[in-house]
Amino acid sequence: MRIDGKGLIDRTKPVRFRFDGKDYAGYKGDTLASALLANDVRLVGRSFKYHRPRGVLTAGSEEPNALVEVVGPTNQTPNVRATMQEVFEGLVAQSQNRLGSLRFDLLAVNDYLAPFLSAGFYYKTFMWPRVFWEGLYEPLIRRAAGLGSLSGRHDEGTYEKAFAFCDVLVIGSGPSGLMAALTAGRAGADVILCEESHAFGGRLLSDGGVIGGVPAGEWLAQILAELEALPNVRLMLRTTVTGAYDHGTYGALERVGLHKPARPNLPRECFWRIVAKHAVLAAGALERPVAFPDNDRPGIMLASAVRTYLNRYGVSPGKRVTLFANTDQARAVARELMAAGVTVAAIIDPRPDASAVEDCPVHLGAEVVGSWGRLGLAGIQVRKGGDVLQIETDCLAMSGGWNPTLHLTCHMNGRPRWSEELAAFVPMEGAVPGLVAVGAANGSMSTYGALTTGHAAAQKIVAALGRKVQIEVPQAEDAPYAVRALWAVEGKGRAWLDFANDVTTKDVKLAAQEGFRSVEHMKRYTTQGMAPDQGKNSNVAALAVLADATGRGIAETGTTTFRPPYTPVSIAAMGAGGRAEGFAPQRFLTSDQASRDRHAPMIEAGLWYRPSYFPKPGETTWREACDREVAMVREAVGVADVSTLGKIDIQGKDAGRFLDFVYTNTFSTLPVGRVRYGLMLREDGHVLDDGTSARLGEDHYLMTTTTAAAGLVMRHLDFVHQAFCADWQVRFISVTESWAQFAVAGPKARALVQSFLEEPVDLPFMGVAPVRVGGVEGRLFRISFSGEEGYELAVPTRYGEALFRDLVARAETMGGGPYGMEALNVLRIEKGFITHAEIHGRVTAHDIGMEKMVSAKKDCIGKAAATRPGLWGPEREQLVGLKAGAPISAGAHLFVPGTEIHRETDQGYVTSVCWSPTLGAWLGLGFLKDGRARHGEKVRLVDHLRGLDVICEVCSPVFHDPEGEKLRA
Amino acid sequence: MRLTCPLCGERDRREFYYYGAEDYLRRPAEGAPLAEWDNYLHLRDNPAGVTKDLWYHEAGCAQWLVVTRNTVTHEISGVELVAERKA
DSSP states (O other): OBOTTOSSSEEEEEEEEEETTEEEEEEETOBHHHHHHHTTOOOOEEOTTTOOEEOOOOSSTTOSSOEEEEEOSSOEEEEEETTTOBOOTTEEEEEOSOSBOSSSBGGGHHHHTGGGSOTTHHHHHTTSOTTHIIIIIHHHHHHHSSSSOOOSSOOOOEEEEEEEEEEEEEEOOSHHHHHHHHHHHHTTOOEEEEOSSSSTTTTHHHHOOEETTEEHHHHHHHHHHHHHHOTTEEEETTEEEEEEEGGGEEEEEEESSTTSOOOTTOEEEEEEEEEEEEEEEOOOEEEOOOBOBTTTSTTEEEHHHHHHHHHTTOBOSOSEEEEEESSSTTHHHHHHHHHTTOEEEEEEESOTTSOOOSSSOEEETEEEEEEEOSSSOOEEEEEETTEEEEEEOSEEEEEOOEEEOOGGGGTTSOOOEEETTTTEEEOOTTSSTTEEEOGGGGTOOSHHHHHHHHHHHHHHHHHHTTOOOOOOOOOBOOOOOOOOOOOBOOOSSOBEEETTTTEEHHHHHHHHHTTOOSHHHHHHHHOTTOSTTTTTTTHHHHHHHHHHHHTOOHHHHOOOOOOSOSSOOOHHHHTTTOSTTTTOOOEEOTTHHHHHHTTOOEEEETTEEEEOOOOOTTOOSHHHHHHHHHHHHHHSOEEEEOTTSEEEEEESTTHHHHHHHHBSSOOTTOOTTBEEEEEEEOTTSBEEEEEEEEEEETTEEEEEEOSTTHHHHHHHHHHHHHHHOTTSSOEEEEOGGGEEEEEEESTTHHHHHHTTBSSOOOOOTTBEEEEEETTEEEEEEOOOSSSSSEEEEEEEGGGHHHHHHHHHHHHHHTTOEEOOHHHHHHHHHHHTOOOTTTSSSSOBTTTTTOGGGSOSSSOOTTHHHHTSTTSSSTTSEEEEEEEESSOOOTTOEEEOTTSOOSGGGOOEEEEEEEEETTTTEEEEEEEEETGGGGTTOEEEEEETTTTEEEEEEEEOSOOSOTTOHHHHO | OEEEETTTEEEEGGGOEEEEEGGGGSOOOTTOOHHHHHHHHHOOOOOSSEEEEEEEOTTTTOOEEEEEEETTTOOEEEEEESTTOOO
């Protein structure tokens, strides 16, 4: 129920929202949880395993029970913590993990089967018979597993990722974080202050109090106003720092638009990578539940949460509240409730020596041992001495003390330290370099302790940054934190530790009894701590129960490993920009528009987009266009854009020597004006890349790489140069994007090219010459990747489009035209030219029949390793041609006809295939054991995936013009 | 993870390409026995502690770097240019 006059919500701004099909009203500033509690909705979910009715337990991101689905216009987000989701006009949420309605969940039958569903029941139950594994058990388990459901559609929401840098990252904006941010901010440091909630202030918003003689709210407003005014301080609300990583890098998730109605371009979330020279962990502490029998009814919640709902949201979660707590601090909530006019039925304090003076009944040395109420709490049983009292109550506030929120300090393998005094784990100093924990996160539980430790840590950082600041720490509450450990209460019935995953004290004891004594084993056996809250509410209590069951201390028992993220991060946020094309760069040829104008479908080649084929009217399949283009090149002339090939300009006195070192063959002897095909190996003796290099001048070469390996080759050249010959006089740079280069191939290629040149050039095969084309300096190479007489004409990129359009137009008057990647591929297969389909990283120069290209007269990269046994000889699979009368496929494997088809009889595989319109047959390139000695043999080609089984003839890989007469014409 | 490139300054690791142990820098001489090549190409230590490895500032200055780092603490204690390394 709503309490008049309390809370920080904006009562002038009512908000309507919907939960499970019913309309409710809340206020701006409410969370879904606070608004539901204000409407007396206590039942908000069903537990994971037993489908027990559950209500709100906490008021923060650690909530294990109140997980709901938020339904948006295009998406549905499961497992949203109702305690974090702010209400907004039109918010639609629904409960999850139920079959039927929330009140009548058919799967609640699991609760009656609980005796059979104890820890490890999966492992015990679904063992036999084996034939049931896949058919029955797996679908059954899969249906039961998982929490919440998705829309089943693509998430159309916008997500972002961003980087930020600062001197000081302050994590949490309670008193310690504010003090740290203020100190560093006033000193002029570059500060980022991240707050997970939708308002700054941390526990100050819930607990009130007096700081520096003024109400905490007033102090908070002053500090925030100052921080907001400082240009060197960035305030980030709704931002959870989720992980600490190497070298001062932190991950953070900002909920940018989740608290507003969806609209286009409003990002839902942003994943930040924040690089900070120093970081202050001021994340506070999390209150612990107590494991007493039936402690999971809706209405039983943490005392600190009750206080938050009362003071921050103006809501009392009950009309007749009881308190079960083992600290003096927790008593405050009872007093504040009474002051607000709410009945407090009793305070139950297990400490026999605590104060009994309150304005309500106080039971010292007493424990809650049970509860009743079907879908919500109606009363509790209290054991005091030998008696059991029955107390009617609709809300029990419980507190078992506090756990410092030290997760980030353990993200780099650090382990926390057990403090007997605090009955809690505290951070190990220096566990994350550059990160220091302050305030409650470091075990300083009073407000004054928070302020002083926040200030002190910031002062050290300020000094390390070479800055100075004078600042006074204001006076505040500094009561000692008197806690006595209370983990579990013995009694009849199940006492819950992990609410989200339905793990009870009995399960943990059973794990210990069955030999899972290590905390890591217990966790996996019981699934404790593996739910969405990752054990924030249960880890310490569970290992305390385990410690007890195994007769060890808590420190000895230890904790499980803390891993990022602190709270769940949606994959959509982490992968922002990665969906569809996303941020992937696209590289377009200068001829791109001209190709698209001709309706050429584009195909991706790395980042490049290249035309696949150029359809003519009447052509209905790609094959028709491709066959026509192949014939066009073989009979007239074709033009293709080959600018995607990598081009590396290499200059210097030692340029030739350098090429001799990276290529297997020799380039220092290449005459100026000539081009040579070169083969490049990796140091392990396998082929890295191939291509041509031209000698443009005495100390000037132009290397061409394949499209796919352009970046790889550049990296390789840089390595060889810097690692082995940094003192040689050679420099190189990528000029791939500086030149547009067009292949002109076919019997009429020479005539077409000459018609463009201002002065005719008579180039021999494998020659290069500077030319002038339409007043522009260009280069003409006589090289061929088609087997026809071929030229490549290069001009500076900005003239590429004009030249392409002219070349194509003039080619068309000669019976030619443009050709695309499909025809280019057919032409090169017919000629037996290899691409990275063949030099795929596992083949040697010997395998492709180029061992003679490895010069005996000089060293080169990969030469030594290429001679290793096993990398050459008849047992190797060698490049062959394959000819067939029926369709064949790349990826198929080769067998000797008549032998069985299995792995051991495998003779090789196919890498490239095409229909050859020139030869009227299906052609393939592939690798066959001892293939060069087997030309003329028949092999059986089998492709199980495509259902092919074809007899092929093994032949030379060069099908077309084997003597090369056309090339040299 | 952050690396301080001697030319470009402190940068995110996404700008760098990782290659492997710095052993690659000690290429055997031409004609060295195959065992020596085998060692150079394939045999690597897997230290718990300080190690030196090769990174390439691919999205930066295109320099190859020798990075001295600790595999246990992840501390980076030195970055030098391959081209200017002390032998």
